[in-house]
Amino acid sequence: MALGSFSLSAQDIIYKxxxxxxxxxxxxxxxxxxxxxxxxxxxxxxxTLPHKDVFMVKYANGEKELMQPAVEEAAPEPxxxxxxxxxxxxxxxxxKYYKSNKGIAGGAISGFLFFPAALVVAAVPPKITxxxxxxxxxxxxxxxxxxxxxxxxxxxxxxxxxxxxxGLLGLxxxxxxxxxxx
Numbered sequence: 001m002a003l004g005s006f007s008l009s010a011q012d013i014i015y016k017x018x019x020x021x022x023x024x025x026x027x028x029x030x031x032x033x034x035x036x037x038x039x040x041x042x043x044x045x046x047x048t049l050p051h052k053d054v055f056m057v058k059y060a061n062g063e064k065e066l067m068q069p070a071v072e073e074a075a076p077e078p079x080x081x082x083x084x085x086x087x088x089x090x091x092x093x094x095x096k097y098y099k100s101n102k103g104i105a106g107g108a109i110s111g112f113l114f115f116p117a118a119l120v121v122a123a124v125p126p127k128i129t130x131x132x133x134x135x136x137x138x139x140x141x142x143x144x145x146x147x148x149x150x151x152x153x154x155x156x157x158x159x160x161x162x163x164x165x166x167g168l169l170g171l172x173x174x175x176x177x178x179x180x181x182x
Contacts, residue, residue, distance in 0.1 A: 111167020
């Protein structure tokens with residue numbers, strides 16, 4: 001009985017922002033969470049509460065500590081870039097984010113059926129939508145858009161060239177098979 005009353009009187013109290021009180025033994029207070037034990041429930045279990053959910057802690061010795069809300073860092077200001085840097089960023093993002101398989105398919109079909117059509121497919125720049133880049137706001141910048149579209153067009157040219165090669169190879173194989181059956 002004496003041991004039970006000692007554990008009750010030697011407990012810390014956590015006052016939550018919701019108004020609830022938690023009798024506990026505080027183990028650690030960090031900037032993001034409070035770690036504690038609840039001796040009456042599970043003697044070996046550690047519990048945590050987010051720092052923002054705790055209003056105050058009253059320690060067993062009577063000392064009180066108000067929990068200050070965690071200071072959120074202000075979002076950094078966007079980096080100001082000149083037009084050349086925006087175009088460069090657009091080209092880099094196009095290499096990373098632009099995905100289109102239409103160039104390969106168009107090149108393969110035109111290489112197989114009618115070779116000059118591959119030139120037309122390659123000459124038409126790709127249609128860039130707001131979903132093609134990492135950030136729609138960036139695509140609204142004309143310098144970024146121009147750089148993105150330029151690099152996306154280069155990627156499309158490469159895919160059309162691969163597709164045309166596949167189409168011509170298919171045409172050669174088809175021609176040799178049809179000549180061999182005569």
